[in-house]
Amino acid sequence: MKKTFLNKNKTLIGLLGYEFLVVCPQCASCAKVIALDDSSPYVANVRRRFVCTTCGTTKDKVIKANGYGQARVSYEPKADYEVILIGDPYDWYFQLPLYLQIECSGNTLWALNLEHLNYIESYIEAELRESHPYYLSVESRLPKWVKFAKNRADVLKAIQKLKVKLNEKS
Template identity: 45%
Template sequence: MRAERRAKAAPQHRFVVLHCDGCGAATNASYELRPVMVPAALVDNCFGLPLWLQTPCVGHTLWAFNPRHLAYLKEFLRAGLRERHSTANASVVSRLPGWLKQAKHRGEALGAVERLERLLLR
């Protein structure tokens, strides 16, 4: 099943059309907007549902919102040189948790990314 959010602002009506990729059925579902703090809560910030792409890693939880986010993390972890050209907290990398940026965790973190990639193949 997939849900697509196309509008930049939340509409007044709180319905979304859900489509089943398997049988093609479609249905309307209601939802409510609630503020969600991520990563304090490992839930998606649209529906408040637990993130599917999460796995234990060096005493923490490695998580990704979607395949593109996971690919970004993999690219970061595989990079040999990590230069910063912007001010503090102005880039995605600056907001990654410290444990993930430590070289000593790189191998385990890459293994965790690969576990999450296998989830995507199911």
């Protein structure tokens, strides 16, 4: 039987942004950025915390509201104001490089956390996919190269490598 991927319609914003595995700028270990309180990046004036259990570094950041009472969120890089960028291999709040990223088929494959990585894996593994995923879902936002059939084996291999990397650190 062929594996079918049913759209889970999880969004990076809605469900996966509660935790980011990042590279600690002090000791290069795997550290975490966690969303305290509400994990939606649009919510301003709540705390986002960086924690490295290896070297003990902790930092908090509160994202200020714009004129509409929200944090600024963008899928496109803009340099002229504080903005939470989504869609790059960095956490949204401290802009630290994600721990789960790897070169693959001439691009960078990345995931915010293990749940996100597993989500991408189940999507790529599936041979049949439901059409019309929700436009903001993880599956509809995956770059085209990740979905190309010719890259499928490479992408799955890269995901396995990231899982090994994650297991080795703990």
